[in-house]
Amino acid sequence: xxxxxxxxxxxxxxxxxxxxxxxxxxxxxxxxxxxxxxxxxxxxxxxxxxxxxxxxxxxxxxxxxxxxxxxxxxxxxxxxxxxxxxxxxxxx
Numbered sequence: 001x002x003x004x005x006x007x008x009x010x011x012x013x014x015x016x017x018x019x020x021x022x023x024x025x026x027x028x029x030x031x032x033x034x035x036x037x038x039x040x041x042x043x044x045x046x047x048x049x050x051x052x053x054x055x056x057x058x059x060x061x062x063x064x065x066x067x068x069x070x071x072x073x074x075x076x077x078x079x080x081x082x083x084x085x086x087x088x089x090x091x092x
Contacts, residue, residue: 002019004017004019004020005017006020016032020044024044024045024046025046025048026046026048029049030046030047030048030049031046031047031048031049032044032045032046032047033045033046033047
């Protein structure tokens with residue numbers, strides 16, 4: 001296991017070395033979790049944004065939505081986008 005180090009700034013920010021960023025697959029905007037183990041060590045875990053992180057950011061006053069409703073809306077949006085792409089290709 002290779003050992004790498006980072007630097008803590010005066011504001012408490014940490015610079016993750018490039019090797020660590022690549023290993024974790026993190027990109028700007030991703031969250032990093034620091035988990036203390038029973039032995040006192042700290043594990044670093046990358047937490048990428050998911051659709052679940054977006055839940056609640058848009059106000060909605062209607063009836064509860066089912067997973068089926070959402071899948072249907074996504075399918076409809078994809079179909080509309082595919083049709084628009086076909087029309088555009090035909091014009092070319």
